Amino acid sequence: MSQDPNNLISEREEDLQFSIEDDVQGTNTKSYSQGQLVRRRFFRHKGAMIALAMLILIVLVSFTSIGVGPLPGWWDKNYLDPYPSVNGGQPTLQLWPFQIGEHPLGQNTIGKDYFALVMKGAQQSLFIAFAVGLLATFLGTAIGAIAGYVRGFTEAILMRMTDLFIIIPTLVLAAVLGRMAGSSIVLLALVLGLVSWTGLARLVRGEVLSLREREFVAAARAVGTPTPRIIVRHILPNALGTIVVNATLLISAAILLETGLSFLGFGVKAPNTSLGLLVSEYQNALTTRPWLFWWPGMLILAIALCVNFIGDGLRDAFDPRQQMD
Amino acid sequence: MIRYVAKRLGISLLILLLGSLLLFVLVINSGDPLEDLRESNAPNRENLISQRIAYMRLDDPWYERYLTWLKGAAGCIVGQCDLGVDRKGQNVGAMVANAAGSTLRLVVLATVFAIVIGVTLGIITAIRQYSGFDYAVTFMAFVFFSLPVFWFAVLLKHYAAIEFNNWIVDAQISPPTIVIASAVLAFILVAALGGDWKRRLISFAVAFLVFGGALFYFDAVTWFRRPSIGLPIFAIVALAIAALVIAMSTGFGNKAVRNAVATTSVVGIVAYGLLRGTLMTNPSTGLLALCLLAAIATALISGFLWGGFSRRQAIGASFVWAILGSLLALADLVLSNWASYLKTQRRPIPTVGSETPNYDSTYWNHFIDGATHLVLPTIVLTLISVAAYTRYTRASMLDVLNQDYIRTARSKGISERKVITKHAFRNSLIPLATIVAFDFAGLIGGAVITETVFGWQGMGNMFNVGLNQVDPMPVMAFFLVTGTAAVVMNMVADLAYAFLDPRITR
Numbered sequence: 117m118s119q120d121p122n123n124l125i126s127e128r129e130e131d132l133q134f135s136i137e138d139d140v141q142g143t144n145t146k147s148y149s150q151g152q153l154v155r156r157r158f159f160r161h162k163g164a165m166i167a168l169a170m171l172i173l174i175v176l177v178s179f180t181s182i183g184v185g186p187l188p189g190w191w192d193k194n195y196l197d198p199y200p201s202v203n204g205g206q207p208t209l210q211l212w213p214f215q216i217g218e219h220p221l222g223q224n225t226i227g228k229d230y231f232a233l234v235m236k237g238a239q240q241s242l243f244i245a246f247a248v249g250l251l252a253t254f255l256g257t258a259i260g261a262i263a264g265y266v267r268g269f270t271e272a273i274l275m276r277m278t279d280l281f282i283i284i285p286t287l288v289l290a291a292v293l294g295r296m297a298g299s300s301i302v303l304l305a306l307v308l309g310l311v312s313w314t315g316l317a318r319l320v321r322g323e324v325l326s327l328r329e330r331e332f333v334a335a336a337r338a339v340g341t342p343t344p345r346i347i348v349r350h351i352l353p354n355a356l357g358t359i360v361v362n363a364t365l366l367i368s369a370a371i372l373l374e375t376g377l378s379f380l381g382f383g384v385k386a387p388n389t390s391l392g393l394l395v396s397e398y399q400n401a402l403t404t405r406p407w408l409f410w411w412p413g414m415l416i417l418a419i420a421l422c423v424n425f426i427g428d429g430l431r432d433a434f435d436p437r438q439q440m441d
Numbered sequence: 442m443i444r445y446v447a448k449r450l451g452i453s454l455l456i457l458l459l460g461s462l463l464l465f466v467l468v469i470n471s472g473d474p475l476e477d478l479r480e481s482n483a484p485n486r487e488n489l490i491s492q493r494i495a496y497m498r499l500d501d502p503w504y505e506r507y508l509t510w511l512k513g514a515a516g517c518i519v520g521q522c523d524l525g526v527d528r529k530g531q532n533v534g535a536m537v538a539n540a541a542g543s544t545l546r547l548v549v550l551a552t553v554f555a556i557v558i559g560v561t562l563g564i565i566t567a568i569r570q571y572s573g574f575d576y577a578v579t580f581m582a583f584v585f586f587s588l589p590v591f592w593f594a595v596l597l598k599h600y601a602a603i604e605f606n607n608w609i610v611d612a613q614i615s616p617p618t619i620v621i622a623s624a625v626l627a628f629i630l631v632a633a634l635g636g637d638w639k640r641r642l643i644s645f646a647v648a649f650l651v652f653g654g655a656l657f658y659f660d661a662v663t664w665f666r667r668p669s670i671g672l673p674i675f676a677i678v679a680l681a682i683a684a685l686v687i688a689m690s691t692g693f694g695n696k697a698v699r700n701a702v703a704t705t706s707v708v709g710i711v712a713y714g715l716l717r718g719t720l721m722t723n724p725s726t727g728l729l730a731l732c733l734l735a736a737i738a739t740a741l742i743s744g745f746l747w748g749g750f751s752r753r754q755a756i757g758a759s760f761v762w763a764i765l766g767s768l769l770a771l772a773d774l775v776l777s778n779w780a781s782y783l784k785t786q787r788r789p790i791p792t793v794g795s796e797t798p799n800y801d802s803t804y805w806n807h808f809i810d811g812a813t814h815l816v817l818p819t820i821v822l823t824l825i826s827v828a829a830y831t832r833y834t835r836a837s838m839l840d841v842l843n844q845d846y847i848r849t850a851r852s853k854g855i856s857e858r859k860v861i862t863k864h865a866f867r868n869s870l871i872p873l874a875t876i877v878a879f880d881f882a883g884l885i886g887g888a889v890i891t892e893t894v895f896g897w898q899g900m901g902n903m904f905n906v907g908l909n910q911v912d913p914m915p916v917m918a919f920f921l922v923t924g925t926a927a928v929v930m931n932m933v934a935d936l937a938y939a940f941l942d943p944r945i946t947r
Contacts, residue, residue: 279456282879283924284464287886291908292464292916295471315879372589376890379591380905392589399595399894413592420587428583 154357157433164429171422174415178238181231193219195236195389198227207407222407224398233389234411240390242419244305244374249367251309253316256366257359260320261347265328275321281314290373291382299385308370308377316362323355357434364427368420375416391416449935453928461514464920465507465913474499474528474911496530497912510914514921524921525914527907536903537918543795544892544899545926547815548884551822556877559827563834564869565633568861570839574632579835582828590887594821594894598792602817606788612665614656623652667780670773672717676710682765689862690758691751701747701755702762705740709766712736720774724804729771736763775812778805789813793896818891825887826880833876838869871941878927878934885923 148156158164183189193199199219207222207230221230263274281289289311297303327333328351336350352359375392377383384390391412398408473479474497478490493499498506513523524533562582566575614622627648631641659665670678683706691698716732740763744756783789785802795814800807841847842865850864851857889901900919907915 276452276456279452280459280463282882283453283456283460283927284920285882285886285889285923287889288464288904288920288923289467291889291904292467292471295908296467368587372587375589376591376886379589380890380893382908392591395589395592395595399591402595402599409592409595413589413596416589416592417584417587420589421583424583424587 154433158429161429161432163425164432167422167425167429170418171426174238174419174422175242178235178242181235182239184239191232191235193229193232195228195232199223199229201227221411222405224408225401225405230408230411234391234394234415237389237391237394237412238415238419240301240384240388241371241374241392241416244301244308244384244390245367245371245419245423247302247305248308248312248370248374249363251306252312252366252370253359253363255309256313256316256362257320257352259313260317261324261352261355263317264321264324265343265347265351271321274317278314278317281311286311286314287373287376290377291380294377294382299388301384301388304374304383308373312366312370312373316359316366319358319362320355323358324351327351327354357431361427361431361434364423364430368423368427371416371420371423446932446935450928450932453931457924457928458511460924461511461917461920462507465510465917466503468908468911468913468916469503469506471908472911476911492530493528496526497528506913510917514917517921524918527914528910528912533914533918536915537900537922540899540903541922543897544888544901545922547818547822547891547897547899548881548888548926550815551819551826551884552877552881554819554823555826555830555880556873558823559830560834560870560873562827562831564838564861564866566831567835567838567842567869569633569635572632572635574629574635577632578831582831585824585828586832588825590821590825590890591894593824594817594891597817597821598894601820602790602792605790609665609783609789610787612660612663614660619653619656619660623649623656626652666783668776670776672714675713675769675773679706679710679766679769682706682769683762686758686762686765688858689866690761691754692859692863695751695754697747697749697751698755698758701740701744701759704743704747705736705759705762706766708739708743709736709763712739713766713770717774721777721805724774732770733767736767739763774805775809778803778809782806782809786810786813790816792817795897795899818888818895818897821891821894822884822887826884829876829880830873833873834869837872838865841865841869844868867941871938874934874938874941877937878931881930882923882927885927 179189181189181191182195201223202219207220219229219231221234224230224233259274259278263271263278290308293307293311294304297307324347333346333350336346341350374383374390375395378390378392379396381396384393386393394412395409395416398405398412401408475490475493478486478493481489483489498509510525513525516523522534524537527533527536562578566578569575627645630648631645634644635641636644683702687693687699687702693699712732712735720728720732737760740759741756744759745752748755781803782805785800785806786797791797791814795811796807797810797814800810802810847860847864850860855864885901888899889904891897892899892901893905900922903915904919907913907919
């Protein structure tokens, strides 16, 4: 066989590539993987970091103070027994000079310790919010990914189902199902998760529609990779940004939805408690005992705000257009 | 285009149908409709139970009840609505007629306010990216986004409304308040305007003096108790709006658009001057609607006649002026009647209900009464969705401002004002059209909560009571109205999309 003239050219190209790589190494810039880049950008986002610290603090305090289930907490009062009234039930928390006092957030109308009660409510609201966020993220991702990848009849059915859930306002559907769920917190979280996934499903489908046309998916299909593996290993990691950012939005929406439902009387019910139920219960106490109304509302606002700020930080971190340094 | 719309409409109707079936099945299975009677000790208990069973047709299978409802609801298309009876035997159709009006008024008003404020703030924050103003607005948007509706509504009711009602009794503003308020307003204005330090200082001083002077003047003549705009100021403001509309649409260089808007505004101002007396003494809804239609007709005709090569822009710009000018005239009329309204209602901002019951007064007092009842719920709903609009507009405007065609426009030497109004603004609105429809469903949900807090007898209340009593008919009527409204909003969004982005129709 005569010598292939192309060989020379390709050899020269290889040389060229080597020299470029040498140059890149010569400039001495450290290279990062995609995950490292995202993590670095996220940890440098001041707002998100403050929000994350605050959220962790809220979660820790609400779960350790009065304990979970049989486990005792460090707070010496519980949320069930009435205590003798101190200072007319007013909050004893003072910022200057700092003191916590007997009942830092005051007492309710029958003398229960309001700090313990609010912490119990926060536990329930947080549990529901995170459970709903996880469930809805899972459902939305699965439905969106299958609809976007499989196309055809399956997609039509799944997307019309999504439209069906969108046309009934989420709050309405959640109220009807929440009424059926009764007073069980776990059931309520399940039900709210079942109605909150629609927006994410649409977004994930859009993302998957463009990803499935890429060469690496064609390559995976060419070597005979089974469809579930293509979706899970090749497509979804590339849609991770959309999914994670919207998961945080789902959590903050879920906490507002739960509190709204409890306010209307279709969510958490009386022997149990939640932040929304506390606000609803004491909305007429604003003139006589304003703290009963302020604390749970402020806590809802703080949790939702923290989650939203974390979501904003994640959005910036996953945005490839964001420059490092 | 027509095929596209027809296809979307067909799918929407099918989904509406499936949605009604789903909701019906869920509601009738959500509890026991006879629960309260089973526990009651009334002597005629058996009677009451059998009566309710008859009204709710509990002995019939569920699909027959659903089909009967569907048949009655389908009659709405030909104008013979039969939405069934609730568990007390009251006709649901009659209840809906009242409730739908007040709820849709609330939701549509809140949507319009949220879009106008949100888009404006979004554009300003995108232009002044990473400024103090941007950070402040972003933070506030996040706060509003995370606000529990009912909690905020109760606070607003308690503090804003009651404080305002106490203040309006003598409507006095103390000098320190004037100084602080005008300083804060001037600071916000300067932050939004931007510029270098010298320009900022000058505009701050000017704005401070103007705001302070205006507040001082208003205080001195107790304007807030006897407000009025008056014809001269109306004419000046109307002309300023005309200038703004021209600047935002094509700029003053385009003679056709300039002349069309000028003609419309002059005709509008003269006509309002002539009609004002009649509108003040014997107004009616029909007359007001007629005036609005006349203004729009004038705008279309003058835009058509002056238009020439830019007929579409001329018609559009004068149409926008006609709407804004009519709103300004309405504001003038309302403010002129505020004093007489205050005489009958000592505490003008009500916190409960959608109208004062048994309020016997003039047309304008009724009009203001309806408006003041709308104030608080509208503020609540607006603030909550304004945050989303601000964020989306900012993101999409930033996206557009980084496009190549904006760089091309700048490199040609076009002024920054023209780059933003002519090249960036309209393109940045495209993605918003889809969000409006989505947001509408959320607002309906918000309205359910808001109506509960403010004690409105609207659709939300019907849903609430119906679900509490496991009574499907009011819930289905709620779904029929809100679902149809959502479908219509989707259609409008699709049409707006096609208008903003002509590539879609091709």
